[in-house]
Amino acid sequence: xxxxxxxxxxxxxxxxxxxxxxxxxxxxxxxxxxxxxxxxxxxxxxxxxxxxxxxxxxxxxxxxxxxxxxxxxxxxxxxxxxxxxxxxxxxxxxxxxxxxxxxxxxxxxxxxxxxxxxxxxxxxxxxxxxxxxxxxxxxxxxxxxxxxxxxxxxxxxxxxxxxxxxxxxxxxxxxxxxxxxxxxxxxxxxxxxxxxxxxxxxxxxxxxxxxxxxxxxxxxxxxxxxxxxxxxxxxxxxxxxxxxxxxxxxxxxxxxxxxxxxxxxxxxxxxx
Ligand SMILES: *[C@@H]1O[C@H](CO)[C@@H](O)[C@H](O)[C@H]1NC(C)=O
Numbered sequence: 395x396x397x398x399x400x401x402x403x404x405x406x407x408x409x410x411x412x413x414x415x416x417x418x419x420x421x422x423x424x425x426x427x428x429x430x431x432x433x434x435x436x437x438x439x440x441x442x443x444x445x446x447x448x449x450x451x452x453x454x455x456x457x458x459x460x461x462x463x464x465x466x467x468x469x470x471x472x473x474x475x476x477x478x479x480x481x482x483x484x485x486x487x488x489x490x491x492x493x494x495x496x497x498x499x500x501x502x503x504x505x506x507x508x509x510x511x512x513x514x515x516x517x518x519x520x521x522x523x524x525x526x527x528x529x530x531x532x533x534x535x536x537x538x539x540x541x542x543x544x545x546x547x548x549x550x551x552x553x554x555x556x557x558x559x560x561x562x563x564x565x566x567x568x569x570x571x572x573x574x575x576x577x578x579x580x581x582x583x584x585x586x587x588x589x590x591x592x593x594x595x596x597x598x599x600x601x602x603x604x605x606x607x608x609x610x611x612x613x614x615x616x617x618x619x620x621x622x623x624x625x626x627x628x629x630x631x632x633x634x635x636x637x638x639x640x641x642x643x644x645x646x647x648x649x650x651x652x653x654x655x656x657x658x659x660x661x662x663x664x665x666x
Contacts, residue, residue: 457471548587548588565599
């Protein structure tokens with residue numbers, strides 16, 4: 395079966411079966427919500443416009459509203475009117491590019507004031523409008539890291555306040571967590587401690603694209619290990635001293651013997 399025939403007789407009727415037939419327009423923002431933007435960088439939102447073969451876009455508008463708060467003042471950022479869809483931004487930092495199937499909004503030098511709910515509205519040739527929304531927030535640094543202990547479950551829980559996409563990792567005495575120390579949960583926030591008794595310093599590090607912050611839980615010092623090390627050091631020092639003493643004694647004895655020998659020679663020389 396040739397493709398054209400297939401399209402004409404099989405696909406075309408599908409349009410008629412669709413709820414809005416050939417006159418159906420939709421717009422969808424392609425970026426995953428919520429979009430987080432690092433202050434000073436650029437925000438870019440892309441939207442796809444879908445419409446039937448008999449449809450056309452007569453106007454595209456980008457706007458922003460506050461995400462929360464009663465005063466949901468709507469700020470128009472750019473409009474792209476007419477057949478040519480030539481866009482005009484309301485601020486120099488706003489760039490919009492629109493074609494029949496796609497529209498792109500770019501905001502340079504993003505700041506906190508640019509956060510909110512972004513809306514792209516597409517108007518078709520009959521004047522009907524359809525809108526898509528997308529939440530945009532500032533990318534926040536990691537804040538207020540803390541570690542608390544859950545005594546009943548022998549676990550340490552790491553908390554963080556409002557950083558974007560925090561990733562958690564743990565250290566015990568500045569080394570990675572080994573199996574003898576404990577096990578970190580899948581999301582990284584909890585360390586189930588298997589060592590008994592719990593001792594030493596447990597550090598939780600939380601990081602994201604803007605940097606990291608850490609907090610430490612200090613348990614009792616690791617006693618046995620500490621005592622063992624001290625004993626070993628004392629032993630070593632004692633052995634070294636002993637060895638040094640023996641060596642010094644041997645050298646001294648040898649020196650004295652040599653001296654006596656020389657004196658004997660001298661004496662003999664004198665008598666000859
Ligand atoms: C300790 O952890 C368990 C299990 O995760 C939890 O159910 C419990 O509420 C925690 N206790 C405290 C005091 O946080």
